[in-house]
Amino acid sequence: MTGDNPPKSGPQPHPVPSSILEAFDFSSDEIHDWEIDFIREAAKTGKLRVAPHALTQALKRNIKLADVHNTVLTGSPASKDKPFNLEARKPGINFEDRSSTGAPIRVKVSFSGGYLVVTVHEL
Numbered sequence: 001m002t003g004d005n006p007p008k009s010g011p012q013p014h015p016v017p018s019s020i021l022e023a024f025d026f027s028s029d030e031i032h033d034w035e036i037d038f039i040r041e042a043a044k045t046g047k048l049r050v051a052p053h054a055l056t057q058a059l060k061r062n063i064k065l066a067d068v069h070n071t072v073l074t075g076s077p078a079s080k081d082k083p084f085n086l087e088a089r090k091p092g093i094n095f096e097d098r099s100s101t102g103a104p105i106r107v108k109v110s111f112s113g114g115y116l117v118v119t120v121h122e123l
Contacts, residue, residue, distance in 0.1 A: 016038070017038060017111065019111070020083075020091065020110070020111040020112070023035070023038065023111035023115070024080070024091065024092065024093070024111065026080075026082045026083060026091065029079075029080055029082075030080075031077045031079075031080050031093055035077075035093060036077050036093070038115070039072060039093065039109050039115055040072065040073055042114065042115040043069060043072045043073050043115075044073070047114055047115065048069070048072060048109070048114075048115045048116075048117065049114060049115070049116045049117070050065065050068065050116070050117045051116055051117060051118050051119075053118065053119060054068070054107075054108075054117045054118055054119050054120045057119055057120045057121060058120040061120070061121065061122055062101075063099055063103075063105055063120055063122070064099065064100060066100070067097075067099040067100055067105060068105075068107050068117060068120055070097065071095050071096070071097040071099075071105055071106075071107045072095050072107055072109060072117070074097065075095040075096055075097030075107070076095065076096050076097065077093055077094070077095055078094045078095065078096040078106065079093070079094045080092070080093050080094070081093075081094070081108070089108075090108060090110045090118045090119065091110055092108050092109050092110030092111065092118065093108070093109050094106050094107070094108050095107045095108075095109065096123065099122075103122050104122065104123040105120065105121065105122055105123065106120070106121055106122075106123055107119075107120050108120075
């Protein structure tokens, strides 16, 4: 025995992301718990930004910013868009929920220098 500490068993903490490739696992379509945990932590701590396009789309559709925020915090992670997808969608995770008026909405969270809501729309 050399006195080295054995590796810890079980899941290891994922480092706080500093790039889109650290923020999401684009090797599969699966949405991982750690991806959601980091996004929701950013929302809880005021580090989730809203892009001008997303703000404009929310306002056009009478979707409140509180609804956008709540959809990220408590909505269902519905799908993941990978980079270079055929639909030319921004990469990230789509969350779905209902707005305060009952309308079904989708909020896309991507990463650019931090977590960023890139689009908002009704379903």
